[in-house]
Amino acid sequence: MTVIDVRQLHKRYGDRVAVRDVSFSVERGEIFGIIGRNGAGKTTTVEIVEGLREADGGTVRVLGLDPADPAVRERLGAQLQESQLPDRIRVGEALSLFASFYRNPAHPEALLDHLGLGGSVNQQYKKLSGGQKQRLSIALSLVGSPEVAVLDELTTGLDPQARRDTWQLISDIRDRGVTVLLVTHFMDEAERLCDRIAVIDQGRTIAVDSPSGLVRRVSSGVRVTFQPSAPLAPDALDRVTGVTAVSVDDHTWTVTGTGNLAHEVGSALAALSVVPLSLNVLQADLESAFVSLVSRES
Ligand SMILES: Nc1ncnc2c1ncn2[C@@H]1O[C@H](COP(=O)(O)OP(=O)(O)OP(=O)(O)O)[C@@H](O)[C@H]1O
Numbered sequence: 001m002t003v004i005d006v007r008q009l010h011k012r013y014g015d016r017v018a019v020r021d022v023s024f025s026v027e028r029g030e031i032f033g034i035i036g037r038n039g040a041g042k043t044t045t046v047e048i049v050e051g052l053r054e055a056d057g058g059t060v061r062v063l064g065l066d067p068a069d070p071a072v073r074e075r076l077g078a079q080l081q082e083s084q085l086p087d088r089i090r091v092g093e094a095l096s097l098f099a100s101f102y103r104n105p106a107h108p109e110a111l112l113d114h115l116g117l118g119g120s121v122n123q124q125y126k127k128l129s130g131g132q133k134q135r136l137s138i139a140l141s142l143v144g145s146p147e148v149a150v151l152d153e154l155t156t157g158l159d160p161q162a163r164r165d166t167w168q169l170i171s172d173i174r175d176r177g178v179t180v181l182l183v184t185h186f187m188d189e190a191e192r193l194c195d196r197i198a199v200i201d202q203g204r205t206i207a208v209d210s211p212s213g214l215v216r217r218v219s220s221g222v223r224v225t226f227q228p229s230a231p232l233a234p235d236a237l238d239r240v241t242g243v244t245a246v247s248v249d250d251h252t253w254t255v256t257g258t259g260n261l262a263h264e265v266g267s268a269l270a271a272l273s274v275v276p277l278s279l280n281v282l283q284a285d286l287e288s289a290f291v292s293l294v295s296r297e298s
Pocket of ligand 1 (some may be wrong): 015016017018019036037038039040041042043045046
């Protein structure tokens with residue numbers, strides 16, 4: 001079932017077009033990512049999905065409804081930005097306050113326990129660490145027991161361990177049946193968490209695919225470089241399984257291809273009694289795919 005459907009979205013601020021033509025749909029139970037350069041139109045897009053901004057063109061449906069429909073507020077949880085809570089409010093108070101806005105709120109204490117904030121109920125907001133503030137903002141987005149959670153820049157400013165903990169949290173939320181729309185600048189985060197990703201550039205969707213699908217679109221997969229310990233015939237590796245291209249530059253061989261390329265090349269070299277020196281294996285990742293996709297558009 002489609003939970004969020006965005007078709008040919010268009011939004012301008014005065015003369016500036018922020019979103020030109022964005023389309024994607026998110027299915028129930030997915031973690032769906034939106035990635036793009038600064039100013040690409042990501043936040044504007046999700047703010048329209050959240051019902052905080054009005055589109056100038058195109059259609060947006062959340063759970064089959066117009067995002068401005070008050071019924072959507074009950075069923076969609078949006079992560080608050082850090083500055084939106086008063087310094088002195090205590091964790092428990094903030095959660096109870098937000099819970100009071102909803103007809104069917106989650107149990108605040110159970111939610112805090114689940115998010116690792118059980119011991120911080122009486123802490124003032126200003127005394128929380130960056131990671132705790134982030135956890136609280138996620139808790140507040142979930143306190144209405146939403147079917148959809150929209151999270152923008154989830155782990156910005158967190159240390160590596162807190163980022164990983166937050167990723168685990170998001171996976172848990174999904175496992176409990178919540179559909180997640182996630183805006184992120186971090187390619188490792190998108191690659192690790194998202195089932196599918198929309199790449200937005202200059203206000204347009206330029207690709208929607210799984211992380212591995214995006215990587216496959218722009219890259220031949222794996223690149224192996226080495227210097228042979230003894231001279232090799234120029235076509236020595238041409239027929240090795242998975243090899244798609246071979247080039248030699250100043251004694252350095254570069255072999256590109258797919259599958260278990262390093263193993264196949266290693267075996268072929270061993271059969272020729274040649275040792276690969278300075279061996280380097282580069283696996284294409286989402287970051288290289290992203291750079292390649294957006295540079296095609298520039
Ligand atoms: N309230 C506003 N008034 C005028 N222009 C705006 C406003 N909000 C955003 N913009 C402009 O619209 C464009 C898209 O901004 P948006 O914040 O949606 O992009 P983004 O992809 O979320 O960027 P970032 O990754 O930097 O957060 C940018 O050129 C931005 O300067």
